[in-house]
Amino acid sequence: MAETMSATGRGDGLFRRLSRGASNKLRRRASTTHSLRIRDQSAGPLLVRRRSDSNGASDFQDVSDLELDSNLEDMDDCPPYVNDRSNALGINVGRPAPMSHGTGSTFVGGIAPSSSAILEKGTWVWKHTRRSRKRIQLRLDSSSARVCWHGKKPDKSFFIDDVREMRVGEESRNARDDIQVPTDQEDLLVTIVYAVAERSKGRSIKTMHIVMPDHYIMKLWMNALNIVTRQRIEVMNALSSNPEKAEKGMALAWKQVMSQKDVSQDERLTLADAMALCRSLEINCSESAVKTHFKAIGRDEHAALTYDQYKDFLQSFRERKDITHIFKNWQLGTDHDMVLETFLEFMRYEQKADVDKDRAHWEAVFHKFARPGSNRPTLPDAAPQPEQKVWTTQSFQTFLTSPFTSPLALLGSEPFLDRPLNEYFISSSHNTYLLGRQVAGTSSVEGYISALVKGCRCIEIDCWDGDDGRPIVTHGRTMTSKIPFEDCVSVVAKYAFHSSPYPLVVSLEVHCNPDQQLVMVELMRKYFGSMMVTEPISNNTVSLPSPEELRNRILIKVKASAEIEQLQSLPEAPTGRRRARSLTSTFGRAPSTETSSATSSPLVSSSSATSPSEVNGVFTPRGSIPSGVVTPSSSADDSDEVRQPIDRAKRRGNKTRIIHELGKLGVYAQGIKFGAGFQTPAGKTYNHIYSFNENTFDDLCTKKTDNKALLEKHNVRHLLRVYPAAKRVDSSNFNPLSVWRRGGQMAALNWQTYDVPQQINEAMFAGGLDRLGYVPKPDELRHAKHQPIFDAVDQGPKDHEKRGKKCVKFSVDIISAQRLPRPRNQSSGSGMNPYIEFEMFYAEDKERVITKSDGINDASVQELPAERALPSRSRTRIVEGNGFDPQYHQNITTSVETKFPGLVFVRWTVWNAPQGKKSGSNGVLLAAYTAKLSSLQQGYRHLPLFNPQGEQYRDAKLFVKIKTEAPVAIQQHHAESLYYGIVDPAASPRFDTPRSDRPWPRRIFSRASSQRRRDASSDVAGPLSRTSSMDRESLP
Structure with a gap:
């Protein structure tokens, strides 16, 4: 199979990657080869899409792989239908079973998605714009999960991954006057809103209005697009920390790989298949790391894995050793399970949760992820408790990636905004x-x-x-x-x-x-x-x-x-009823002084x-x-x-x-x-x-x-x-x-x-x-x-209060990153070299910052006018060749003096250093996350990451530990004694003062000269991850 693919020159993979920016190449129609090759160079994993007709914003920040199923206990089991076939869309195109010639046989069929020859051949529809309407042939390209209407023009198509929303009939009401659709055709109108990788005329989304020929064709299209969207999300769950969702995702991914094989070939996973599979699942690590995982299961890179071995292969990527390390620390270094009281202590001391105030809630959370305990004791010298529910390492990992550990405060109780x-x-x-x-x-x-x-x-x-x-x-x-x-x-x-x-x-x-x-x-x-x-x-x-x-x-x-x-x-006139909650009546009349x-x-x-x-x-x-x-x-x-x-x-x-x-x-x-x-x-x-x-x-x-x-x-x-x-x-x-x-x-x-x-x-x-x-x-x-x-x-002069400054402290341990997006225009075989930058933004006439990092930056003090000040910035080392789960384990501690503690913002950005060189002006910005400091929750959190259009990557995350302190008046805590005497402002180097003639964005994103003088050797490497070591037992 691999040899055949190599001979054709059509790439290493078996199906288009399950997101915008495909990394592997397919067997494609000749007329679309060029456009798909362009698509292969783009970037970006599966994105979180929010339909505008959904029922409001969720209380949870989309940081979890549990968003499809809120109740673990209610999840349906997914049997591994390993003999089914599906194409890149997840649509069944399996090998036909021999027809029974018995007169009494009945062709009942089963419940499974199926492909439509009508859609793949093309259906004639009317495409409406403001100026005209045009009859086009809309075709579903199953091999690349693409909808197109002009085979030779890449811009006359969109990928199903990029569809933001589909509106049908009445939902498209607003477009009616604009495109002048006849009243009798309104129920056949379909409006498709989709994203474009390259901004056209400065925009990042496009809208397409189509009038279908009849309701049957419209239903075919809507069903096909909805099924594809749902199943592509399910496939990406193959690496989920949730066992049930992972099992279902692995089964679907196996079907897609096997469907690309010839009928005469065995249903086994080769190394070439594994390479393509990893790219489709956004496992952006080096080929040598994939080979290491493969050989650990198959004992030989020329071997072929059975379905059970294939699951073990993916399981090796699912294991989070950074989380396992935290779990073992709370279990005194043992392999015992976690009981309720230990979990509550973890929430109290690590997550800074008010457990005593809402103990019933946290007990319910524990039982949600718990499993029946075994006869073995949970801690040394403890008596066996067979009926007690406990947490395994997997339970702990699932919890830390769930909405219960959202980085931002949740909506909470019913709001009541009663001020003017x-x-x-x-x-x-x-x-x-x-x-x-x-x-x-x-x-x-x-x-x-x-x-x-x-x-x-x-x-x-x-x-x-x-x-x-x-x-x-x-x-x-x-x-x-x-x-x-x-x-x-x-x-x-x-x-x-x-x-x-x-x-x-x-x-x-x-x-x-x-x-x-x-x-x-x-x-x-x-x-x-x-x-x-x-x-x-x-x-x-x-x-x-x-x-x-x-x-x-x-x-x-x-x-x-x-x-x-x-x-x-x-x-x-100085009249008017005064409200009880009014601050003063000063602005109700002209003041005299x-x-x-x-x-x-x-x-x-x-x-x-x-x-x-x-x-x-x-x-x-x-x-x-x-x-x-x-x-x-x-x-x-x-x-x-x-x-x-x-x-x-x-x-x-x-x-x-x-x-x-x-x-x-x-x-x-x-x-x-x-x-x-x-x-x-x-x-x-x-x-x-x-x-x-x-x-x-x-x-x-x-x-x-x-x-x-x-x-x-x-x-x-x-x-x-x-x-x-x-x-x-x-x-x-x-x-x-x-x-x-x-x-x-x-x-x-x-x-x-x-x-x-x-x-x-x-x-x-x-x-x-x-x-x-x-x-x-x-x-x-x-x-x-x-x-x-x-x-x-x-109010008399005695009531006047001068705004005083407060010291705001913030500390973050950047532990790891997960499933980072591959840089645009970088081949799928090229390794990634990611690093993380941390910035703090605030508003002050004269700003004073003290920053300490055990990464690249030295402790430093910054005191500049607010309108020209650089944000406080630090960054981690570079981890070469691993964009899947780079490990950092670096602490950054920052302090600012400000009159407005509520207007302090922090920002994490993910960069790629080309060719593993020291980061600088040639770094590629891949993703970002910004938060208001006062909104962040403490403890271990997975931060969501966003693309340049502000859309959330579904699986890309930063794993951090956050620590904040209540703002302290400067008179109570002098700036020079911050951070336990670690920083000596008199001896610390200052950030270079930016030139006043430089534009604001250049001042923000330029690197400080102290950073550029660092030795490159200290900028690379870091702790090994699960993609670079198969035998590491614990984190350093």
Whole structure:
């Protein structure tokens, strides 16, 4: 078999790898060889897909191989159907059994997936786009798990692994007007959303609309795609720590391998088969490691393994010796099983769980994974307890990879968010409708679905006049595509509370004429109905309502109409009912003692302002931003549209005026002019909101006036939204920490770009109650007494409290990585050389960091201005030739001094060092995980890893041990005595200060010079793993 494959030159493998980025090559149709060869060079194992019509977000962070079955006791046994056949899709194409010629025989058949000759030959369907419809032949390529409609063009196809979602009939309602499908064909409409490896026009997903010829063909396609998706996940469970799922996965994988053999060949696993199998299961280790495992079972690399030997072969990869080492340590180095009391002690001292508070819960968890005990004692000198349930090493391993050891805090009890809206950070999106770049990207309702499913609570809709009198949504004066406003609001209404019951803010940027503004109002009333707030819910005019009071309500953010602006310009009456929970009434009337420097100091916009960008992108501004006083007077004033070089007076004349019917919908988010500063009467209204682009915001924070202090004071009581500047044509993002540390509630980012700022943004709203899209601001940002400019009207000077810094400590043991993705454009036979980098991000005017690592970095101190500071960074050694389970066992300890302990974020990144050389600028970033420090749970945790599109790898994980300490005031714990006297700041080397002219991403991802001076010999090797040693008994 191997010789035949070698002779044909079609690769080493037997079937396409079970994920996007196949590593092994197949027998393919001649017309698709080139495209599949390109596919073979891509990277990425099976990804976690979340259907947008699922029932909300799970409480568990997808870090486990138990996600398909929540109850181990209810799992069905899977007999090893070793005689069945299946192709790369998992569809049965077995050898036909001889037909019985008996007259009484009946062909009953059995329950198993089967292939359809109709789909493989091709079915004629109608493919719809915005401009036209075209009849195409849609074909299922079983050998490569691909759907194609043009055999000679790779871009006219998609792999089933890449399908994010399929919508049928009524579920495709939003696309109806856009693609104009006849009403009588709507129930035959299928919308397929799939990912693309290379971003096309800046987007990472595409949508395909197909009208099937009849319901029979539609059912064939849907069944085939669903079966493939399910079985490919099941095959990847062959290495699961769960015995039942592993048994089923191994049986399916065996069927797929054997189905590729000739009828005359024996059903045995050869070394060539084993090589291909390992690649398909994402066992990215060296060929010599696979041979070592193979020879340990077959005693000879020329041997062929039986089914039982094949299971032993995979079992050798399943064993986690790093976890076995932890288990034995808790069993005093013996081979005895673990009993309940030992487990509870482990949870108490290692996992830092409050066992006494919820002992019943943890006892239930123990019994969930327990097995009946044997007659042998669990510890020396202990009496036999045959009825007692115990944990084996396998039970312990299954527990540590289950959702019960999620790295982030779970949702927990029923939430109750009863503070005013302005006291929360709110998950916010910018230009939500865009899937790619700002200038020539694609507009789609998919952007709204994706954001809302992820828990976004503030979306943006840019509204322009449509040719048919119906408003459209697009990025104005650019080449982006257009979608109907009606489609957007209908989708928003459907998914508004999919992942969170708390209020959704719809930010409208209006460029429509009065007639189409009326249409907008009618459509929002039609689809939002009673969910939309159209009038105040109480008579309170002092403070905003709470998220709890606004459950399942939609708030409209829109500029004030001319009538409302005139009312706001009048002097304020010092009236209004005070809420009991209101902090002060300072902002209910004009204060008498505040400084007025901001009113006489006009805000100047600068075209030279710098801000963070994407990881490795250096953006080119589309043009200078005109200087002058910022005086918005229309809905377009907070727009980031790409403006043409036209006369300013003409531009003012073309500004859109908001009609009263639309403007009055901004009940609790009324956009107003900034103009003369924070001290205008309009700036004191309880329900107003300012929208600044990042340049305006940066100017407020950097100019030598009182604006920065007034901004922080404003944000204590009122809403602020900050969005990216127009220069970010590549849809990169600014650093949200700069907004949050000033108390800004809404840092609106481009969610379609998974750069470092967006990773931090997602981490902010990822753990526990934070997943609902509202995070309470730290106390120091919610109370006026902490602000630099303090009111002495309601509170005396004695009540003012200066924000003090606290010391935040964090320690992580990076133990190992599991099933890392292979680098793109690297052949499957090339070994991987992974290493891990650890970074810490925080917001401070002057930052001080002390970092100690037993890996590459020395202990060091960093003290730099916040706007130009490098994150605290350390990294591990390189482990050569092993991307399957590299072992590190390195500790990294970091400490920072900050006024905002709740705004500290940590990030792990996985890199590959080409050719095993010392890491540097040529390292390849494979995966990342970012978390808010306060959301992380302590103890042993498996961290999920994400690809460049923000999608979670299903099996790739980092195994770490986390230790955190409560923040301590600096006065109680001096920085120079941190980490038990290990670090001497006076003698420790400093990080190189970055040049001020270097862009933000280069400063973040450049390596410190102290790292580059390390000797390469200390950067390689490390403890052996299960793929490099077969006889190692325990970890060092």
